[in-house]
Amino acid sequence: MSLDLAESRQAPSAMTQDQPAIEVRGITHRYQTGRGEVLALRDINLSVAPGRFVGLVGPSGCGKSSLLMMMAGLVRPSEGSVAVAGAPVTRPAPERLGVVFQEASLLPWRTALENVAFPLKLRGVPRAEREARAGQLLHLVGLKGFEHRHPHELSGGMKQRVAIARGFCQDPPVLLMDEPFAALDEQTRMTLGDELLRIWDRHRKTVVFVTHGLTEAVYLCDEVVVLSGRPGEVLARIEIDLPRPRTWEMMATEHFGRLREQIWSLIRRQA
């Protein structure tokens, strides 16, 4: 079964073709705590071309998740701005930006199908239409037959699949993923990574993927952005020039190891 996720979207115009999918300009972020002001991010500039799979890594507490929440319009930065396809992001824009969180964040009182369809329900899409689409997406993530299960009847990996299907539900050109596989065991993480690549390969969305797994970052991404420890600054942008489709054998290659080493040495100096 083929599922054309792009059909509902307008064909990209010539202008949007060479425009970055996401542009982060001069983001600096401070917040107040009981012990005074914390500088979390300093002068982040980043531009992501359409269709790229970009990883965001850095020592814990470097603000990579905060940066993603700013891209999603959920957190307002102290200074600087985010633009998606040239239009500024000042609040959540689900039709332009899908978000997948670390916790699957499923509504426990709704079925898998209703959870995937939830963003469409909020937009007032009729039930039959939104559930037909949600059904196709559950099929796409390998959960055919689990439509009417509730989250407590699903394993951790299945829940995260539902969350990914929900991220694709509105067919946004950009998908922001905040450590989506962090709570899963190694095997499930690897399998889901492969599935994500398979879906991404077919629909070529722009993906920003926050992770603390370096192997995962190298395996999935076209490019890995390394942030420094607090305050977070862009340390390096490392091009992952491994061919696609990626295969598990690549992980054993010297080149893969070198790329991973390169990222690790940058982060280790920060920790």
Add this chain to the structure above:
Amino acid sequence: MRAARDRRVLLAQASAVLGFFLLWEGASRLGLADPRLLPPPTLVLPKVAELLADAGFRRHLWVTVRELLLAGVIAAPLGVGIGLALAESPYLGRAFKPFFHFVAAVPKSVFLPVFILLFGIGFGQKVAFGVFQALFVLVIATAAAVAAVPDELLRLARANGATRWQIWTEIHWNAMLPLILEGLRLGMIFNIAGVIFAEMYVSRAGLGQRFSTWGESFRMPELFAGVLIAAALSIIVNETLRALERRAGAWRTP
């Protein structure tokens, strides 16, 4: 397998009830307890049927039921409303939540004389005292229910462009309902206790008024029959709300 286990549980429960009544009967018949103070169930159970058939008693029962229902109908929106206000406004919550916790800890019965001075000894006073009894646990349960709404779900709804109203109907309502129903159930238990106690203290009609009259005039079979009827009433109210709670919170039990 499952059915067989269920049957065994049912059998054990039936034996326990039967055993209880047998012990009661035995204690009374064998003189282990004074039958004038503890009349045997063979005397009390027919009395239950007799009372329920009696129009005079049914009038008293109906007064109590109306007091309980009206107090519940007033306390539920009031308690939930105050609880929401305390939980949603950081200012109101910080200023007034402690008072609700303080007053919740005080036995409400000590305020009964004040209620008599304020509302007299009639129907209105019983309702007011029932509301007062039920209110605090409901306010506290509602405020706790708001606090228990998972942040991650609120963030998810916001990320998907939910309006304030949608966040309430889709997230808050579903997450809070089982906890509010639990508060309501506990509130109703307090309500029943309060209304019957107020009737026993001073009143012209109601179950409690019957209890104190029977107690004072040493009419033990009637008193025990009345206690069984009051117990049945409370259990019906409690189980109805518990069933609603289970339905609303089916997603909570894996």
